[in-house]
Amino acid sequence: MSESCGNPTVESEALMPKKIRFDRSTTCVKCKEQRGCLVIRHAVYCKDCFSALLPTRFRKALEPHINHAPDGPRRRALRPAGNLLLGVSGGLGSAVLLDVVHRTYTTRAVACDGVKGGREHPRGQKVWSTIRAAYVEVAGAFPGMKDRTEEVGEAVKRYEGIEFVPLRLEAAFDPAWWARVGQTSTADVSVDLNAEGTSLLADSPSASTPLDSLRNYLGRLPTPTAVQVAIAKLIRVLLLYTAHATSSSHVLLGTSLTSLSISLISSISQGGGFNVPQTMYEEWFPPGAERATESWRGEVRVIRPLRDVGTKECAAWAWWHALVVVGKERRPAAAQTIDGLTRDFIVGLEKDFPSTVSAISKTVGKLAPKGGTCGRCILCELPVQTDAHEWRARISIRTRSTQSDVPATLASSVALAPLFCYACHTTLTSRSSRSVAPTKASAPPPPPIVQLPVWAAAALSRLYSDTATEAEEIRTGGDRNVGEEVWKTRKLGEDEMRAAVGEFLFDT
Amino acid sequence: MAPKHCGLCQDARAILKRPKTGQQICKDCFFYVFEEEVHNTITEAGLFRPGDRVAIGASGGKDSTVLAYVMKTLNERYNYGLELFLLSIDEGITGYRDDSLKTVKRNQVQYDMPLKILSYEELYGWTMDRIVSSIGKKNNCTFCGVFRRQALDRGACALKVDHIVTGHNADDIAETVLMNIMRGDIARLGRCTSICTQGEDTIRRSKPFKYAYEKEIVMYAYFKKLDYFSTECIYSPDAYRGHARSFLKDLEAARPSAIIDIIHSGEAFEVKEEIKAAQKTQRTCRRCGYMSSNELCKACTLLEGLERRLRETVISSLLDPPAARLADKMLVLISLIVTVLSRESKIICR
Numbered sequence: 093m094s095e096s097c098g099n100p101t102v103e104s105e106a107l108m109p110k111k112i113r114f115d116r117s118t119t120c121v122k123c124k125e126q127r128g129c130l131v132i133r134h135a136v137y138c139k140d141c142f143s144a145l146l147p148t149r150f151r152k153a154l155e156p157h158i159n160h161a162p163d164g165p166r167r168r169a170l171r172p173a174g175n176l177l178l179g180v181s182g183g184l185g186s187a188v189l190l191d192v193v194h195r196t197y198t199t200r201a202v203a204c205d206g207v208k209g210g211r212e213h214p215r216g217q218k219v220w221s222t223i224r225a226a227y228v229e230v231a232g233a234f235p236g237m238k239d240r241t242e243e244v245g246e247a248v249k250r251y252e253g254i255e256f257v258p259l260r261l262e263a264a265f266d267p268a269w270w271a272r273v274g275q276t277s278t279a280d281v282s283v284d285l286n287a288e289g290t291s292l293l294a295d296s297p298s299a300s301t302p303l304d305s306l307r308n309y310l311g312r313l314p315t316p317t318a319v320q321v322a323i324a325k326l327i328r329v330l331l332l333y334t335a336h337a338t339s340s341s342h343v344l345l346g347t348s349l350t351s352l353s354i355s356l357i358s359s360i361s362q363g364g365g366f367n368v369p370q371t372m373y374e375e376w377f378p379p380g381a382e383r384a385t386e387s388w389r390g391e392v393r394v395i396r397p398l399r400d401v402g403t404k405e406c407a408a409w410a411w412w413h414a415l416v417v418v419g420k421e422r423r424p425a426a427a428q429t430i431d432g433l434t435r436d437f438i439v440g441l442e443k444d445f446p447s448t449v450s451a452i453s454k455t456v457g458k459l460a461p462k463g464g465t466c467g468r469c470i471l472c473e474l475p476v477q478t479d480a481h482e483w484r485a486r487i488s489i490r491t492r493s494t495q496s497d498v499p500a501t502l503a504s505s506v507a508l509a510p511l512f513c514y515a516c517h518t519t520l521t522s523r524s525s526r527s528v529a530p531t532k533a534s535a536p537p538p539p540p541i542v543q544l545p546v547w548a549a550a551a552l553s554r555l556y557s558d559t560a561t562e563a564e565e566i567r568t569g570g571d572r573n574v575g576e577e578v579w580k581t582r583k584l585g586e587d588e589m590r591a592a593v594g595e596f597l598f599d600t
Numbered sequence: 601m602a603p604k605h606c607g608l609c610q611d612a613r614a615i616l617k618r619p620k621t622g623q624q625i626c627k628d629c630f631f632y633v634f635e636e637e638v639h640n641t642i643t644e645a646g647l648f649r650p651g652d653r654v655a656i657g658a659s660g661g662k663d664s665t666v667l668a669y670v671m672k673t674l675n676e677r678y679n680y681g682l683e684l685f686l687l688s689i690d691e692g693i694t695g696y697r698d699d700s701l702k703t704v705k706r707n708q709v710q711y712d713m714p715l716k717i718l719s720y721e722e723l724y725g726w727t728m729d730r731i732v733s734s735i736g737k738k739n740n741c742t743f744c745g746v747f748r749r750q751a752l753d754r755g756a757c758a759l760k761v762d763h764i765v766t767g768h769n770a771d772d773i774a775e776t777v778l779m780n781i782m783r784g785d786i787a788r789l790g791r792c793t794s795i796c797t798q799g800e801d802t803i804r805r806s807k808p809f810k811y812a813y814e815k816e817i818v819m820y821a822y823f824k825k826l827d828y829f830s831t832e833c834i835y836s837p838d839a840y841r842g843h844a845r846s847f848l849k850d851l852e853a854a855r856p857s858a859i860i861d862i863i864h865s866g867e868a869f870e871v872k873e874e875i876k877a878a879q880k881t882q883r884t885c886r887r888c889g890y891m892s893s894n895e896l897c898k899a900c901t902l903l904e905g906l907e908r909r910l911r912e913t914v915i916s917s918l919l920d921p922p923a924a925r926l927a928d929k930m931l932v933l934i935s936l937i938v939t940v941l942s943r944e945s946k947i948i949c950r
Binding site for chain 1: 608609620621622623629632633636637640641644777778780781782783784785786789811843847850851853854855856857858860861862864865866867868869870871872873875
């Protein structure tokens with residue numbers, strides 16, 4: 093022991109107590125021979141056993157969903173209907189996902205050479221014919237933020253056999269991207285977020301570039317929470333359409349158990365309970381694909397194969413396998429959002445109650461949506477729960493006016509609330525207690541008129557081109573037969589919008 | 601700055617910002633929306649039938665005081681035809697419940713409602729003061745919560761009422777949804793957002809303030825100048841609930857709709873059928889006859905633990921007895937036996 097100041101009493105007290113590394117045993121729980129290197133919720137693993145454990149958990153979470161129908165011996169014959177798209181963000185989970193997918197599905201075919209059954213045996217074939225990794229750059233949304241596309245591209249290129257697909261967040265407002273993913277362009281559509289029902293404007297002021305539209309969209313949202321959520325929703329739908337355009341039947345995300353639990357609690361805190369079971373496993377259909385007759389109808393399965401692997405395990409994997417983690421740029425005001433608060437809370441709680449993240453994920457896995465649906469949300473393309481908006485109107489009275497008192501501005505527009513899911517409507521309209529404070533008379537806030545993403549404009553276009561009968565069905569919350577929808581593209585006339593006012597107003 | 605007009609009537613001057621919606625409104629409109637929302641909750645769920653005898657669980661705190669006032673107001677305004685009672689439980693916490701019970705007694709006079717007070721000591725032979733001195737402060741909320749639930753049912757039986765209403769507010773429900781998810785309590789998660797619960801043999805129990813924000817309840821009590829008692833329980837260091845509560849407050853600060861959004865989420869999902877099928881079926885407690893998922897109900901299990909603990913203490917001190925202490929312990933033992941026997945003979949309602 094060093095006794096530099098000559099006072100042994102002081103020196104011994106100054107030493108930090110050594111952190112207890114093992115709380116139960118020091119021997120690996122798997123092989124029961126080697127000394128453990130990693131403690132995961134009281135269980136100790138050596139490096140070799142852990143290296144085998146993580147890919148096993150990955151495959152256990154993914155492989156039951158690879159075959160289109162569970163009709164064969166999946167251990168021997170994994171036959172996905174389409175290609176694979178990895179959604180990467182540059183974070184730790186993405187780095188681990190890339191590495192494990194590469195080890196499992198690109199090097200496996202080579203390893204099978206010479207294995208019993210010969211070269212032509214199904215075991216020796218590659219599971220996925222093409223694997224792509226898509227990255228959505230959000231730097232455009234925040235001036236001054238570093239663009240990491242190149243760095244992420246470099247990280248992906250380290251893995252042979254995985255193709256890099258760079259995307260930008262502003263593509264959500266770009267008709268050219270919309271055409272590239274095989275969809276038909278429609279006219280721009282704007283909404284007024286001031287109205288409780290979020291009204292559709294007949295006269296849509298168009299921003300000059302997709303980037304302007306994106307910044308205007310994010311800048312007019314009522315809270316920092318809404319901005320974070322809107323970005324996440326845009327990324328999700330961009331990935332889904334990219335997957336569809338690249339004939340991918342599966343999208344894999346690198347969400348770890350910790351991130352998944354945070355995301356579940358955050359989603360529940362924002363009213364997304366109806367769709368929360370879909371966070372565990374989602375199957376998305378592109379518009380118009382429902383009527384196809386082939387066995388694979390173009391649907392995309394979104395899977396989080398690291399959902400049983402905590403952040404600590406991901407970090408250990410990345411460290412032991414010397415992975416490159418690009419990292420993510422910190423977004424402005426992220427800590428004060430519901431997502432940021434939830435992250436701090438769960439990570440803090442995990443110290444005293446280490447099983448919390450696992451309990452959250454397991455609990456949500458036992459839940460199912462309650463009640464019926466009435467179509468898909470035009471913004472996030474998740475199912476809309478029947479009567480959700482009536483519920484909100486009933487439990488929080490926001491007006492004492494009767495139908496005749498409807499403001500003129502609302503009467504000249506179309507209430508869109510029934511076309512949004514509860515969580516998206518909340519994102520667009522729910523204000524913080526600070527944002528409604530009176531502002532100075534000299535600086536009136538700009539009107540919260542935003543352009544909707546291209547898929548929302550296309551959905552509205554389809555919707556309004558349907559017959560009046562179908563529109564009535566939507567208004568009354570009846571089951572929409574989405575299979576009967578027709579993909580038509582035409583600009584919406586002002587008269588038509590006015591004619592539809594009565595159909596979509598809450599108070600009629 | 602020019603005064604703002606009320607966002608609802610567009611006429612009077614706005615004097616408050618509604619925590620639930622962020623609207624700036626006048627006092628009259630606030631009373632209107634608060635009461636109408638509670639009325640909507642009651643009518644939408646069909647909570648009462650004309651002629652029902654309804655006990656209001658009254659603690660003397662803000663929630664139950666406002667609940668008693670609003671129930672009386674709505675009963676008169678909309679002719680619910682209810683016969684209202686106040687039902688209070690004395691947990692036996694010196695310095696906490698003593699004062700709040702005085703408030704309940706004042707409410708009895710102000711609202712002209714019959715009042716029934718039941719004590720833990722009378723029902724279980726234990727006060728919370730004694731329980732805490734025996735087990736410490738850790739987990740004492742579990743005892744209190746379980747005992748209170750049964751005590752309310754038993755008090756309601758004594759009053760011969762059909763229904764108990766409690767002052768659980770939106771913050772309480774949202775907090776419970778989060779806690780049940782985080783603790784993996786799937787059975788409670790399935791029922792914690794229900795406005796009305798009823799066991800096989802128990803009385804209907806409902807929460808008319810299910811969608812009322814705690815802040816609005818306080819605001820209502822403040823503007824109506826209601827008489828309530830405001831002190832935190834001295835034995836409530838429930839760490840986990842405390843974490844959940846402070847998290848909820850943070851969420852509310854970030855976005856006030858978070859509370860109602862969590863409740864909406866809780867109502868929008870349900871436990872999968874196959875999971876429900878595997879859950880335990882309801883039985884009756886072999887000791888007291890109350891509903892239970894095990895052989896003994898939770899209250900009796902807790903009581904057995906307390907009694908076993910006391911017996912062990914007494915016996916260990918009897919082994920080394922100075923004469924005076926022996927006499928003391930014998931007396932405690934005898935009083936314990938008497939208490940248990942008298943409680944067994946008091947099993948009410950069955």
